[in-house]
Amino acid sequence: MTAITDSIPGTAPEAIQYHYDVGNDFYSLWLDPTMTYSCALWYADEDLQAAQLNKIDWHLRHANVKPGDKLLDVGCGWGGLLSRARERFGIGQGVGLSLSEEQVTAVRELKLPNVEARLESWFDHQVDVPYDAIVSIGAFEHFARIDQNLESKLAGYRQFFRFCHDALQPGGKLSLQTISYENSKREDFSPFFAEKIFPESDLPYMSEIMAASQGLFEVEELRNDRHHYARTLRSWLANLRENRDEAIRMVGKEKVAEFEKYLALMVVGFHVGSMNLTRIQFARVNKHRMP
């Protein structure tokens, strides 16, 4: 680790890898074929894969991705969005950032033309030519740690929006998706999650997202979809239980039990509304305020 990476706001790479590098084969047992590990978007009775593609397309449209564009995906996962952006939206260039070694390797193995996967935080990402569009799905949950005070938590979020502002062309858009605290408090963050599932992570309050983006981005559209996440998690849980024996062979009984508990707890959290899932379309603020 370099000195620079040590100062990434939020989750350290080792803690990211603890969760996301459990094994691509393990995740492929219960995620959909596009390997999308975030809340899907349902319009009707589609299956999980179709709902994941709905979600990806929603973000690509709301980031205003056009043919030939240069796109940044902050938290690119296993590359589902970058694939779709190439195939359906004809991007000219794509860059995906992830702190998971297995994810970066997997995206590179897709050999998508003009797409680069980098094992790097947005915090360290050097931008020479600004991007036309930025999408970030399911990464914001790792931009703060539960042990930070609220002031430094907000400062980290602010830094992210400042990065996006600087990294975008004037007129560019950022489409963001993250879990947020809804009817719950930071103190309610389950020790089980903090210790076993998502170490060194914390969720934003909606008010923090708004405060951190103020003056840098304008909210154009916002939708809260907690029931979509409960449904996504139910699908994952059913898939994992169906493939339990194989999962145990891959990662062991204890890990599988942990994941089943985590997925089930998340179902409850979204179902009862202690957490929400927000999708926000941000437009870059291009002009400074009048004095």
Added chain:
Amino acid sequence: METAATKPGNFDGALALEQAEVMVIEWLQQYLGELLDIEPDDVDIDTPFDRYGLDSSAAVGMTGDLSAWIGAAVDPAAPYDYPSIRQLSHAMVTDAKNSAVVLANLASCR
């Protein structure tokens, strides 16, 4: 006693809804009794789960174990939609998606 199996159109060997419901009620009383260290008969079937101190972790554990016993999926959030033993048991055996499977499985548990 008339059983479900004697009624036309029912799953072969399956139980009547009422019998199945009683079995689930008793299972949940046993389960909560062990969890709370009280006699199963003292677990009131109309008292809301949260008044028994059931948190989300315990609810998830309970639905997981219940699911394994009845041999059908039980939603982890079910105790929140059906917040007492009576309500949850009724929902489990009448749930349209699972009902036939549950009744057949419970028949074999007897």
